[in-house]
Amino acid sequence: MSSTTGSPIAPVTSAAIAKPPRFRRVRRLSRRDKVVLSFMVGIPTLIQLVLVWIPTLLSIGLSFVRWNGLELSDIKPVGVDNYSYVFQDYPPFWPAVQHNILWLLFLGIIGTPLGLLLAVLLDQQIRGSKIYQSIFFIPVMLSLALIGIIWQLFYQKDNGLLNFLLGTSGTPAAVDWFGDSRVNIWAALVAATWRHSGYVMILYLAGLKGVDPSLKEAAALDGANGSQTFFRVVFPAMGPVNIVIVVITIIESLRAFDVVYVINRGLNGLELISALVIQNLIGEGQVIGVGSALAVILLVVSLVPITFYLSRVFGKEKAK
Amino acid sequence: MATYHPRSSAGFGGAGMDRRTLLKSLGVGAAGLAGVPLLAACTGGSAPGSASGGASKSLTFGSGASDAVPKAGYKAVTDAFTKKSGITVTTNTVAHNDFQNKINNYLQGSPDDTFTWFAGYRTQYYAGKGLLAPIDDVWEKIGPNFSDAMKKASTGPDGKMYFVPNYNYPWGFFYRKSLWTSKGYEIPTTFDALKTLCAKMKGDGIIPIEFADKDGWPAMGTFDYINMRQNGYQFHMDLAAHKESWDQKKVSDVFDTWKALLPFQNPGALGMTWQDSAKSLGAKKSGMYLLGSFVTQQFTDKTTLADIGFFPFPEIAMEGRDAVEAPIDGLLLSKKGGQNQAARDFMAFMGTAEGQNAYAAVDPSNIATVKGADTSSFTPLNKTCAEVIANAKSISQFFDRDALPAMANNVMIPALQTFIKDGTVDVKNLEAQAKTLYAAQ
Numbered sequence: 232m233s234s235t236t237g238s239p240i241a242p243v244t245s246a247a248i249a250k251p252p253r254f255r256r257v258r259r260l261s262r263r264d265k266v267v268l269s270f271m272v273g274i275p276t277l278i279q280l281v282l283v284w285i286p287t288l289l290s291i292g293l294s295f296v297r298w299n300g301l302e303l304s305d306i307k308p309v310g311v312d313n314y315s316y317v318f319q320d321y322p323p324f325w326p327a328v329q330h331n332i333l334w335l336l337f338l339g340i341i342g343t344p345l346g347l348l349l350a351v352l353l354d355q356q357i358r359g360s361k362i363y364q365s366i367f368f369i370p371v372m373l374s375l376a377l378i379g380i381i382w383q384l385f386y387q388k389d390n391g392l393l394n395f396l397l398g399t400s401g402t403p404a405a406v407d408w409f410g411d412s413r414v415n416i417w418a419a420l421v422a423a424t425w426r427h428s429g430y431v432m433i434l435y436l437a438g439l440k441g442v443d444p445s446l447k448e449a450a451a452l453d454g455a456n457g458s459q460t461f462f463r464v465v466f467p468a469m470g471p472v473n474i475v476i477v478v479i480t481i482i483e484s485l486r487a488f489d490v491v492y493v494i495n496r497g498l499n500g501l502e503l504i505s506a507l508v509i510q511n512l513i514g515e516g517q518v519i520g521v522g523s524a525l526a527v528i529l530l531v532v533s534l535v536p537i538t539f540y541l542s543r544v545f546g547k548e549k550a551k
Numbered sequence: 552m553a554t555y556h557p558r559s560s561a562g563f564g565g566a567g568m569d570r571r572t573l574l575k576s577l578g579v580g581a582a583g584l585a586g587v588p589l590l591a592a593c594t595g596g597s598a599p600g601s602a603s604g605g606a607s608k609s610l611t612f613g614s615g616a617s618d619a620v621p622k623a624g625y626k627a628v629t630d631a632f633t634k635k636s637g638i639t640v641t642t643n644t645v646a647h648n649d650f651q652n653k654i655n656n657y658l659q660g661s662p663d664d665t666f667t668w669f670a671g672y673r674t675q676y677y678a679g680k681g682l683l684a685p686i687d688d689v690w691e692k693i694g695p696n697f698s699d700a701m702k703k704a705s706t707g708p709d710g711k712m713y714f715v716p717n718y719n720y721p722w723g724f725f726y727r728k729s730l731w732t733s734k735g736y737e738i739p740t741t742f743d744a745l746k747t748l749c750a751k752m753k754g755d756g757i758i759p760i761e762f763a764d765k766d767g768w769p770a771m772g773t774f775d776y777i778n779m780r781q782n783g784y785q786f787h788m789d790l791a792a793h794k795e796s797w798d799q800k801k802v803s804d805v806f807d808t809w810k811a812l813l814p815f816q817n818p819g820a821l822g823m824t825w826q827d828s829a830k831s832l833g834a835k836k837s838g839m840y841l842l843g844s845f846v847t848q849q850f851t852d853k854t855t856l857a858d859i860g861f862f863p864f865p866e867i868a869m870e871g872r873d874a875v876e877a878p879i880d881g882l883l884l885s886k887k888g889g890q891n892q893a894a895r896d897f898m899a900f901m902g903t904a905e906g907q908n909a910y911a912a913v914d915p916s917n918i919a920t921v922k923g924a925d926t927s928s929f930t931p932l933n934k935t936c937a938e939v940i941a942n943a944k945s946i947s948q949f950f951d952r953d954a955l956p957a958m959a960n961n962v963m964i965p966a967l968q969t970f971i972k973d974g975t976v977d978v979k980n981l982e983a984q985a986k987t988l989y990a991a992q
Contacts (some may be wrong), residue, residue, distance in 0.1 A: 297991040300655045302682060312987070320983040323965050388822055410822015412764060412972060495765055497679055499821050500970045515653045515951075516960030 241481055258389035282434060313524035321521070327502035334423065334503070335484035342424040343480050346431025353432070354439045360457065368433055370426045379493030382422045399512065412500025419501055422490045427483055430474055438472030439465070481536040485529065504529050576925075584661060585681055592604070595628060606607035608893035609639040613663030615650030624914035625667070632816055632900045632908040638893045658682040664888030665897055670704040670714050670879040671952030672792060676992070677883075678707035678928045684889025685711035688899055693902030700946045704879055713884045715902045717910060719919035721863075721936050722772050722949070724844055725832065725841040728860045732758075736838070742808070742867045749815035752838040761832045761840035762816035763823035764971055767964030770820075771950035772841055773812070774967060778805045780867035784874040784945040791953035793953040793989040806976045808867065843878070844936050848916060861935045875943040878952055957988045 388410035394400040488505040497506025511522030629640040655698035739745040742753040749759035829849035907919040951959035
């Protein structure tokens with residue numbers, strides 16, 4: 232490499248010469264370029280460090296200690312005690328894990344396909360498509376407080392719409408949708424799906440717009456019917472969107488939090504790992520070690536789909 | 552969690568007002584400072600004894616009383632104090648949930664000289680960590696104004712005084728007098744009488760005991776009372792402070808006793824907030840309701856409010872009805888504020904009938920703690936509440952104030968909700984959790 236650029240570096244070994252030429256270093260950066268470049272690289276790195284890496288590492292560190300949050304000298308290392316507390320002594324933990332899995336299955340089997348269905352329907356040339364799109368997307372944009380109020384109107388035991396429609400409103404047979412721990416998780420899942428499917432719909436709509444219409448025409452010419460065209464031609468053509476949506480569905484179900492929090496702060500049948508993290512890390516019930524351990528557990532679980540996604544994306548780029 | 556201040560519904564309006572008042576009071580503070588030598592203001596505490604001698608004194612007051620009424624109440628107190636002593640008080644009001652949640656950082660950073668807080672575990676805890684200044688000198692002046700139970704609740708772990716009570720509110724059974732008269736119910740003084748009464752009410756088609764535990768904390772009131780009546784006040788305190796183990800018969804007996812009451816409590820409790828339950832009591836759908844006296848805020852109708860009666864939790868096995876659960880709110884002096892004699896004077900003022908009357912005139916929903924406070928505006932219900940507190944030999948602060956907050960929030964809430972659901976509780980597991988959580992302190 233030195234021979235081509237003529238820069239005064241030490242004589243190279245034969246092994247280095249054997250390296251492919253794409254490793255050649257370009258040395259035509261002016262001082263200004265270097266300054267600009269180091270800013271462009273340095274600032275995002277710094278932000279990453281301060282906002283992502285340092286807190287993550289600190290959380291991991293804190294999950295192995297006991298600390299009351301006062302003096303640094305009060306920090307006592309306890310090994311994996313916090314983890315064994317979470318796994319063995321903390322009753323809400325395993326229900327929370329089950330609920331997160333249920334959340335994933337429900338969104339995967341019902342929420343996401345529903346979003347896809349909406350997208351396909353709205354992609355047809357129907358009148359008022361834009362209006363329907365907006366309506367289905369609104370839940371994604373609503374604030375936490377509003378969502379709470381809206382679902383309260385549906386689910387209230389004595390004055391709610393649902394019990395009114397069932398004709399049980401005000402009677403002892405009225406279902407307590409939020410208070411009964413056998414049904415409240417399903418009530419929460421319906422609310423979550425209501426949000427999630429709008430999100431998936433928008434992504435798929437964009438994906439559908441990106442599919443070359445000539446593909447559909449060709450399929451139709453070959454005699455494929457509507458569903459064949461969709462499942463055999465259009466859906467596979469949306470490969471990248473599908474991966475994004477799989478990952479989003481997994482991540483959404485891992486970080487699911489807002490809906491249960493507005494219902495009852497994640498108590499009584501609505502335990503979720505994220506709600507437990509908040510309960511243990513923020514506010515009065517703060518137990519730094521245990522909260523950090525819960526956060527680390529959530530992080531490790533989340534790393535699986537994230538790694539999968541990144542390896543797919545970067546794997547593809549390399550393949551190109 | 553909004554446990555301590557059930558009136559926590561102040562939304563954006565409240566926040567806006569906070570800022571405005573803050574700016575205003577900062578302005579006042581600045582104006583006050585401008586008129587006095589700065590140095591004197593800073594080193595004011597170096598000459599104790601010359602209390603309110605010169606006018607060159609000021610103090611800062613951190614307040615978590617952010618809702619409109621309590622805020623106006625504390626403003627009345629600071630105004631009255633300034634008028635009397637010429638000492639300027641700069642009030643910094645913070646939304647009360649934030650104030651409670653950030654107390655750790657607040658006390659370690661640059662706290663105000665004196666601030667609003669409540670008696671109980673956290674006062675003891677911060678006193679033990681040396682973040683508060685003892686105020687034995689203040690108590691020498693105000694001591695005669697308070698009952699022994701109040702004094703006990705204001706004492707730190709080292710036997711020194713730390714806390715000045717302002718007001719409190721009792722927990723007990725609330726009921727509609729007209730309903731009871733028409734059905735011929737009588738106030739039960741023993742647990743057996745309570746059970747008999749409940750059975751009778753059930754027969755009359757009424758939910759005997761109104762109950763709400765969607766938020767998790769109200770059930771602690773039932774637990775506390777059964778525990779105190781069965782095992783005594785000191786056991787409640789020691790259990791809450793984890794000086795007693797949870798894994799013992801005394802604790803499981805509490806739950807056994809409670810089990811006899813469960814069938815009489817509203818079965819829909821886990822889906823209801825205390826406001827829902829208050830409505831149900833007001834509508835005479837239920838016979839009585841064990842809650843703090845803040846429940847009366849829900850009865851906006853004057854005739855309903857006048858129809859509400861109160862009686863203390865019946866006796867079970869120990870100490871009769873000597874103990875009452877009556878969370879006390881008041882003031883603490885920060886370590887830094889300990890240097891400022893003006894702040895000590897302000898604490899002393901809060902411990903007089905004059906100071907507490909100024910507060911109670913604005914916020915009559917609570918009971919002033921000082922002897923000789925103005926009771927002329929008391930309703931009969933207020934009077935009953937005040938009597939129950941005055942006659943109490945010991946005052947507990949409610950489980951989430953008497954215990955480590957993490958124990959109350961993260962352990963007791965799920966445990967009590969499970970108990971309400973299935974009638975079972977795993978005391979071994981409670982002890983295992985308590986061990987880990989208290990060890991982290």
